[in-house]
Amino acid sequence: MKMVMVTYNEAIDVDVMEVLNGCGLVNYTKITRVYGKGTTSGTHLGDQIWPGLNYILYVACDDTQAKQVVLGVTNLRKTLGKEGVKAFVMPLEQIT
Numbered sequence: 001m002k003m004v005m006v007t008y009n010e011a012i013d014v015d016v017m018e019v020l021n022g023c024g025l026v027n028y029t030k031i032t033r034v035y036g037k038g039t040t041s042g043t044h045l046g047d048q049i050w051p052g053l054n055y056i057l058y059v060a061c062d063d064t065q066a067k068q069v070v071l072g073v074t075n076l077r078k079t080l081g082k083e084g085v086k087a088f089v090m091p092l093e094q095i096t
Contacts, residue, residue, distance in 0.1 A: 001060060001061070001063075001091075001095070002061060002062070002065075002066035002091065003089070003091075003092040004057075004059045004070070004088070004089050005056060005057070005087070005089075005090065006069070006086070006087045006088075007057075007084075007085070007086050007088075008054060008083075008084060008085035009041060009054060009085065010044075010052065010053045011052065011083060012080060012084075013055060015076055015080065016057060016073075016076070016085065019073060019075075019076060020059065020069065020072075023061075023065050023068040023072060024065070027059070027060070028058060029057070029058040029059075030058075031055065031056040031058075032053070033046065033053050034053060034055060035053065035054070036054040040081075041083065044084075054084070060095060073085055
């Protein structure tokens with residue numbers, strides 16, 4: 001099992017959710033209104049100087065689905081460029 005964490009610009013929420021749906025994943029945890037700063041995506045603090053915010057999406061899934069999510073995020077990065085989206089894959093040892 002894996003835990004995939006996807007961090008992304010709020011403006012591309014629909015695109016990220018389409019990736020998730022395309023992988024057949026329906027269970028997730030989404031955290032909205034997240035501040036962040038990225039090398040290519042810039043600073044998002046939700047104020048007048050640094051507008052915009054980020055979202056974080058957590059998905060517990062099997063190894064194959066995790067690879068599909070990463071591939072989908074990789075494709076989004078190619079098509080959307082500076083909008084900012086990254087996937088992080090971590091081992092998931094236990095679900096209780």
